[in-house]
Amino acid sequence: MHSVPRRNATSPRRLAAWLSCVLACTGAGGAIAADGPQHVPSPDWRDQVLYFLMIDRFANGDPGNDDQHAGEYDPADGAKWSGGDLRGVRDRIPYIKALGATGVWITPPVANQWWNPRSHYGGYHGYWATDFSKVDAHFGTLADYQALARTLHGEHMVLVQDIVVNHTADFFKYDAPPDANDPAKGLAFVRDTQGQGAPTQAPFDRNDPRDPAQRAQGIYHWTPDIRDFGNDTQRLDCQLAGLDDMNTESPEVRRALRASYGQWIRDVGVDAFRVDTAFYVPPAYFLDFLHADDPQAPGIARVAAETGRKDFHVFGEGFALDKPFDDTQARRIDAYMRTPDGTRVLPGMIDFPLYGTALDVFARGAPTAQLGDRIRRRMQVHADPWRMPTFIDNHDVDRFLAQGDETGLKQALLMLMTLPGIPVIWQGTEQGFTDMRGSMFAGGHGSGGRDHFDQTAPMYQYLQRVIGMRRGDTLFSRGTPTVLRENTVGPGPIAWRIRGEDGAIAVVAINTADHSVLLDNIDTGAPPDTTLSTVFAIDQEIPSIAVDANGRSTTVLPPRSGVVWKSLGEVAADEFRVRPPTIDAMPQQVFTGDFTVEGTAVGAEPVRLVIDDDAVHGRTVTPKDGRWEAKIDTARMVDPNVEHTVVAYERASKNASERRTFKVARAWQAADSVDDPQGDDTGPSGRYTYPLDAGYATHPGDIEHVDVSTSGGALRIAIRMRAISTAWNPPNGFDHVAFSIFIDLPKPKGGARAMPLQNAELPDGMSWDVRLRANGWTNALFSSEGASATAEGTPVVPAARMQVDAKTRTVTFTLPATALLRATDLEDARVYITTWDYDGGWRALAPDAGPHAFGGGDAARDPRVLDAVGPIDIP
Numbered sequence: 001m002h003s004v005p006r007r008n009a010t011s012p013r014r015l016a017a018w019l020s021c022v023l024a025c026t027g028a029g030g031a032i033a034a035d036g037p038q039h040v041p042s043p044d045w046r047d048q049v050l051y052f053l054m055i056d057r058f059a060n061g062d063p064g065n066d067d068q069h070a071g072e073y074d075p076a077d078g079a080k081w082s083g084g085d086l087r088g089v090r091d092r093i094p095y096i097k098a099l100g101a102t103g104v105w106i107t108p109p110v111a112n113q114w115w116n117p118r119s120h121y122g123g124y125h126g127y128w129a130t131d132f133s134k135v136d137a138h139f140g141t142l143a144d145y146q147a148l149a150r151t152l153h154g155e156h157m158v159l160v161q162d163i164v165v166n167h168t169a170d171f172f173k174y175d176a177p178p179d180a181n182d183p184a185k186g187l188a189f190v191r192d193t194q195g196q197g198a199p200t201q202a203p204f205d206r207n208d209p210r211d212p213a214q215r216a217q218g219i220y221h222w223t224p225d226i227r228d229f230g231n232d233t234q235r236l237d238c239q240l241a242g243l244d245d246m247n248t249e250s251p252e253v254r255r256a257l258r259a260s261y262g263q264w265i266r267d268v269g270v271d272a273f274r275v276d277t278a279f280y281v282p283p284a285y286f287l288d289f290l291h292a293d294d295p296q297a298p299g300i301a302r303v304a305a306e307t308g309r310k311d312f313h314v315f316g317e318g319f320a321l322d323k324p325f326d327d328t329q330a331r332r333i334d335a336y337m338r339t340p341d342g343t344r345v346l347p348g349m350i351d352f353p354l355y356g357t358a359l360d361v362f363a364r365g366a367p368t369a370q371l372g373d374r375i376r377r378r379m380q381v382h383a384d385p386w387r388m389p390t391f392i393d394n395h396d397v398d399r400f401l402a403q404g405d406e407t408g409l410k411q412a413l414l415m416l417m418t419l420p421g422i423p424v425i426w427q428g429t430e431q432g433f434t435d436m437r438g439s440m441f442a443g444g445h446g447s448g449g450r451d452h453f454d455q456t457a458p459m460y461q462y463l464q465r466v467i468g469m470r471r472g473d474t475l476f477s478r479g480t481p482t483v484l485r486e487n488t489v490g491p492g493p494i495a496w497r498i499r500g501e502d503g504a505i506a507v508v509a510i511n512t513a514d515h516s517v518l519l520d521n522i523d524t525g526a527p528p529d530t531t532l533s534t535v536f537a538i539d540q541e542i543p544s545i546a547v548d549a550n551g552r553s554t555t556v557l558p559p560r561s562g563v564v565w566k567s568l569g570e571v572a573a574d575e576f577r578v579r580p581p582t583i584d585a586m587p588q589q590v591f592t593g594d595f596t597v598e599g600t601a602v603g604a605e606p607v608r609l610v611i612d613d614d615a616v617h618g619r620t621v622t623p624k625d626g627r628w629e630a631k632i633d634t635a636r637m638v639d640p641n642v643e644h645t646v647v648a649y650e651r652a653s654k655n656a657s658e659r660r661t662f663k664v665a666r667a668w669q670a671a672d673s674v675d676d677p678q679g680d681d682t683g684p685s686g687r688y689t690y691p692l693d694a695g696y697a698t699h700p701g702d703i704e705h706v707d708v709s710t711s712g713g714a715l716r717i718a719i720r721m722r723a724i725s726t727a728w729n730p731p732n733g734f735d736h737v738a739f740s741i742f743i744d745l746p747k748p749k750g751g752a753r754a755m756p757l758q759n760a761e762l763p764d765g766m767s768w769d770v771r772l773r774a775n776g777w778t779n780a781l782f783s784s785e786g787a788s789a790t791a792e793g794t795p796v797v798p799a800a801r802m803q804v805d806a807k808t809r810t811v812t813f814t815l816p817a818t819a820l821l822r823a824t825d826l827e828d829a830r831v832y833i834t835t836w837d838y839d840g841g842w843r844a845l846a847p848d849a850g851p852h853a854f855g856g857g858d859a860a861r862d863p864r865v866l867d868a869v870g871p872i873d874i875p
């Protein structure tokens with residue numbers, strides 16, 4: 001399968017052979033899937049690429065099981081079942097295999113609550129079990145599931161089943177905190193449309209604490225919803241979003257879960273488990289789950305070993321994102337893989353912090369140094385990052401393409417395929433989906449009425465190519481990365497070297513900026529005086545590069561590009577005879593305005609000053625008598641904490657000087673300060689009411705005060721709120737509100753009047769050039785190009801920097817000039833600020849408020865605006 005070229009035995013022919021293997025390894029597609037064994041040995045998990053799909057939304061192989069007549073089926077309604085099933089998955093294995101995936105991760109196939117009248121939502125996703133040991137009637141039969149496993153194994157692919165050990169479906173609730181001595185007090189049952197008030201499987205059917213025998217049995221924790229995610233007891237023992245929390249300390253519960261899940265390995269041939277909501281169960285639970293020495297219900301690693309699986313993989317979901325340059329959450333995640341004394345717990349956890357950083361850097365234009373730092377930390381914090389699944393999209397988060405563009409997505413996927421981890425592709429990413437849970441099949445919700453199994457789709461073909469590269473060379477799946485270059489200021493270069501187990505070397509370089517960047521003197525690790533050959537490039541052609549006598553390379557990377565160079569051992573022509581230019585040491589390190597640098601250069605070739613890796617916008621100077629000097633423009637340098645860099649680059653000889661660093665502390669000028677009344681968070685009509693969920697009781701959408709300030713072309717907007725909520729543990733530091741901020745810049749003519757997806761137009765003849773949308777999980781910026789009442793516009797990077805001060809209830813957005821279409825001056829700019837709420841889309845509006853819908857309006861007609869301030873004029 002793998003052709004690993006030797007570094008000292010390479011020729012162009014060898015490179016061509018390697019590339020053609022890469023193409024062959026991805027498979028031709030379209031072939032009919034073959035049947036194989038029920039059980040196969042464990043693969044080397046480091047080399048796997050998983051395709052994650054939601055059974056109900058993927059493919060429908062049997063229309064006869066779609067509607068089980070409990071009022072649960074309606075593809076027009078995203079809250080209901082759409083009809084996908086296991087037979088449909090099996091039919092589409094050739095499509096998944098041709099993409100290059102080596103395995104399929106399916107959402108839980110077990111029997112679920114079909115419709116919950118209380119939450120007005122169905123269990124189509126599989127995470128609301130009523131019986132952990134049976135296949136849901138919508139998904140087919142046990143025989144269908146066994147056939148899926150055999151077919152995957154016949155195609156040399158693996159089957160990963162999603163499992164839940166924290167909760168069942170929602171059958172009971174507490175409206176008030178329960179009496180610790182009597183869990184029956186205040187408990188109310190939720191009867192579903194199947195007529196059930198409890199799961200059907202023993203012992204989980206024993207959920208009534210009013211019965212002394214059931215109460216003594218203690219199958220549940222009988223607790224209310226988690227209100228404070230920072231409280232460990234609540235997190236582990238209370239209900240997550242209303243889902244009945246199982247007592248995972250109970251030996252009876254543990255035994256029943258081991259027996260249920262062991263059966264899927266033994267009877268079906270499942271090759272790995274993904275554990276949902278692992279953070280809501282203590283790590284110690286999993287030691288029992290994996291290794292219990294119980295002849296009736298052995299730990300599932302023991303069951304797996306009996307079927308010939310020596311390395312049964314189990315990876316957990318710990319949904320937590322880290323702040324930039326922090327690894328608090330990564331350490332929490334690591335605690336589920338090993339205890340403080342080094343005992344291994346789960347063999348893997350999904351790498352959420354890497355996902356969060358990848359989105360910030362590739363979709364939102366955050367400084368690439370955030371990714372450099374993340375790569376270093378994940379290698380430091382985790383003992384085995386090679387077995388941690390990595391991802392860009394999943395079934396619970398806004399898609400990348402809902403906040404970033406296709407080039408950014410391609411860059412993020414190149415990152416996944418060249419770092420340790422098990423890359424996971426969520427269904428639809430390969431078809432350019434923007435809808436989080438859109439169906440792949442024509443009959444399903446959000447499909448737009450057509451099938452999406454298009455193997456000619458541009459993102460499908462890109463993924464084929466980049467997965468093929470990873471699978472064609474274990475250097476990429478088993479190597480160790482070292483970060484070589486990163487940008488502390490904003491979009492720009494990020495480069496890392498990968499060293500393989502056998503010493504092979506590759507260099508990955510990505511430029512997230514809209515302009516060319518200089519990679520000066522990067523320490524490639526390749527042998528001196530050799531060539532690093534281009535083995536992959538995203539869109540543009542990028543040439544191979546020469547390595548100098550010290551193992552260093554200097555080259556210019558085109559805008560928004562990505563490349564992988566590999567050391568194939570070729571000797572390079574000597575290009576480095578001329579002495580490089582130099583920069584004199586700087587007299588000080590912090591500047592308050594523009595300043596001058598100087599240095600030396602041999603000859604009369606012009607020298608370009610490269611500031612913060614930007615190979616385009618820096619000044620070009622011609623040396624005189626061996627010396628040069630140039631002024632540094634600091635207008636766009638608005639963050640006093642950032643370390644800037646300057647390099648002198650001589651294009652003719654491809655020689656770069658040493659790097660010098662400095663900081664700039666420019667002043668901000670107050671532009672306007674506006675008070676806004678309390679209690680006007682009732683929409684333009686004055687009749688809107690908040691959703692009924694208790695989290696809205698504090699009026700989290702009510703703006704009290706706005707301060708606007710500027711520094712050159714940079715804008716800062718500080719918004720004081722009536723209340724800041726963090727009930728859902730949002731990574732951005734606030735929830736239950738989303739901001740939509742419109743900026744009318746002085747320079748560009750035109751712009752848009754429509755407020756996209758908000759059913760409104762800007763007041764006072766204002767039109768916007770740049771629009772910011774942010775909530776607890778997202779932070780996106782758009783230009784008005786392509787914007788309309790129904791389209792958000794074109795994503796812009798970098799996005800705003802966001803800071804939340806909980807004490808002063810203030811959310812501050814800082815937009816560097818680069819985010820404002822490179823503005824130099826904001827005189828006469830206008831700003832309009834609105835609040836609403838956003839959860840994968842703007843929150844619903846209805847005549848009467850619901851648990852998660854605003855009330856007092858007509859969704860078809862009325863504006864999605866709760867509170868509004870402005871237009872604020874910048875003098």
Ligand SMILES: [Ca+2]
Binds near residue numbers: 064066083084138
């Ligand atoms: Ca079906």
Ligand SMILES: [Ca+2]
Binds near residue numbers: 171239244
């Ligand atoms: Ca419940």
Ligand SMILES: [Ca+2]
Binds near residue numbers: 280
């Ligand atoms: Ca729990």
Ligand SMILES: [Ca+2]
Binds near residue numbers: 677679681702
């Ligand atoms: Ca207000």
